[in-house]
Amino acid sequence: MWQLALSVVGLLAHHTQAHGGALNYTVGDTWYNGYDPFGPTTQDNDPTIVQRKWITNNPIFETSNLSLACNVPGTPAHASIPINAGENITAVYYSWVHTVGPMIAWLTDCKGDCRTFDPTGADWFKIGQEGLLWGTIQEGGWFQKEFSRWDGTPSLWSENIPKSLKPGNYLVRHEIIALHSENKPQFYPECAHLEVRGNGTRFPGIEYMAKIPGVYNMSQPEININIYLPGVSNLTVYNIPGPPVWRG
Numbered sequence: 001m002w003q004l005a006l007s008v009v010g011l012l013a014h015h016t017q018a019h020g021g022a023l024n025y026t027v028g029d030t031w032y033n034g035y036d037p038f039g040p041t042t043q044d045n046d047p048t049i050v051q052r053k054w055i056t057n058n059p060i061f062e063t064s065n066l067s068l069a070c071n072v073p074g075t076p077a078h079a080s081i082p083i084n085a086g087e088n089i090t091a092v093y094y095s096w097v098h099t100v101g102p103m104i105a106w107l108t109d110c111k112g113d114c115r116t117f118d119p120t121g122a123d124w125f126k127i128g129q130e131g132l133l134w135g136t137i138q139e140g141g142w143f144q145k146e147f148s149r150w151d152g153t154p155s156l157w158s159e160n161i162p163k164s165l166k167p168g169n170y171l172v173r174h175e176i177i178a179l180h181s182e183n184k185p186q187f188y189p190e191c192a193h194l195e196v197r198g199n200g201t202r203f204p205g206i207e208y209m210a211k212i213p214g215v216y217n218m219s220q221p222e223i224n225i226n227i228y229l230p231g232v233s234n235l236t237v238y239n240i241p242g243p244p245v246w247r248g
């Protein structure tokens with residue numbers, strides 16, 4: 001019994017550390033600094049950090065939580081990532097341990113300087129999403145499981161900035177939705193500032209747009225899901241919620 005109690009404590013401690021998020025970014029061979037939620041507050045004045053501030057790696061549980069946009073507190077970054085439309089933006093995770101649920105990369109137009117931009121009420125569009133690659137919802141190979149390097153080396157998630165996108169300042173939002181708890185989705189979002197360059201002239205129409213919060217609610221079966229329930233666990237299709245991905 002004593003041994004059992006010890007191992008339960010061990011599991012709990014492990015899970016507390018088990019949450020995570022995007023900690024750095026790369027474009028080509030260039031690395032950009034994210035905000036370390038467990039690092040010093042001197043980061044607040046760091047001119048090299050491109051990521052909005054987040055102070056906890058705990059998930060957000062409420063689909064209506066205002067912090068669903070850019071995590072807690074989501075304070076603007078000082079720097080931004082220069083990127084040409086048509087290039088890939090890569091988010092770097094470490095020791096990501098959850099395995100079930102979709103991952104979605106979003107952009108929103110800062111309509112000026114992202115350092116003064118409040119994403120509340122903004123229109124976001126998807127530039128990429130990753131879901132169930134093979135097998136069943138409960139046991140199959142989700143991208144979330146497949147991309148994670150279980151040895152602690154960086155786990156990389158790349159999505160393309162559509163080549164035709166008009167230049168400007170954007171927030172990029174990387175979101176992992178973890179669905180391993182019955183009917184209790186966990187949202188892990190982080191935002192970074194982008195300066196998109198190029199000769200693009202296009203911008204997605206309203207059919208590609210969603211508000212965050214707003215895009216998810218607990219009456220969506222893909223969000224309020226029990227992946228262990230017979231009739232759900234063995235499904236081989238999972239429809240990622242929200243608008244379609246804009247490919248430019």
Ligand SMILES: [Cu+2]
Pocket residue numbers: 015018019020098
């Ligand atoms: Cu966790």
